[in-house]
Amino acid sequence: MFEPPKKQDSFNRKLSELHDEVKGWLPSINRIAVALYDRGTGVLKTFIHSSDDGSPLDHYQAKLAKVKSLQDIADSQKPRVINDLTVLKDSKSIHTRKIVQQDYKSSFTSPIIHNGEFFGFVFFNASEVGYFTDSAVHNLSVYAQLIGLLCITEFNAIRTLQAAVKTAREISQYRDEETGFHLMRMSNFSRLIALDLADEKNLSDEFIEYMFHFASLHDIGKIAIPDQILLKAGPFSDEERAIMKTHVEKGIEIISKMVDGFQMEHLPKISMLKNIVQCHHEAMDGSGYPQGLKGKDIPLEARIVSVADVFDALTSERPYKKAWTNEEAFTFLDEKTPNVFDLDCVNALKRQRDQVEEIQQRFHEDIIG
Ligand SMILES: [Fe+2]
């Protein structure tokens, strides 16, 4: 029903092709990179890059408000040229220092703006001082626009999908745990886990970004479950539980229909979305559903989402239960590991406690207006 995730990162490949093209006439451009901005958390995150040697900034993120020079570009919505980066070699910012330590002598930074909204940046670096002349900037601006547009188109398709699901949910009166900030928190927790495991499991920033956007769609199939079961306050009968479990298959059907309807076949990571929907109730020992997959046969993205989802469900208040403390929820995860949950994913979440708390504070139910 679904194919395994493709190893290559297609977006990165597109960027490398554009980089080769640019080098045809500007050979000293040794890096093009894209960082994306998340309005929910105010965080700027590395996304894709094409670099001649190494990648100085993989898995890097920072609060945009704390990187003043970039915040200025985002506010003014105007590109910036620095024709001699060597003057910044003693900078306090890790980001700037890492850039200067590479063979990057000058830079051109262009904000990605769509309908007045700031999306992120396209960075061009060159190995020569003074490389970004007016005519170079003029020509590169076209590439910056193109790269920005590719990103916007890609994520608009995902947003459309998320909006369609939200609407369908509202029509179906489905108002329990998937409303409020649960989805925001669990997708941020999924991202935290992926980011923590990035070096160990060789995960690209592109993988992590898609993981973040797709995590919130894990229970998309619940919109096809009858309200009397979905909204039932008391315990389920066996039959009701069996119907509830079909939300996984229904989810896959819905994704396939939406992908056809919205012509999203081109989305490079659609198989990752399918894996999340299909496998988020699988358990490491094979006792999960619907396929009873075991261990590493469960795609990593699904193992991550199941830890993030359960952790947030436990630590949230629901009509039928009080919110558990983080401590209690971690203890529960420990008890169910390695039988149900992946040990690496649980440990990753535990290592990121500070960030977990920050996300919980930022997306707290009480502050819904
Ligand atoms: Fe589910």
Ligand SMILES: [Fe+2]
């Ligand atoms: Fe959930």
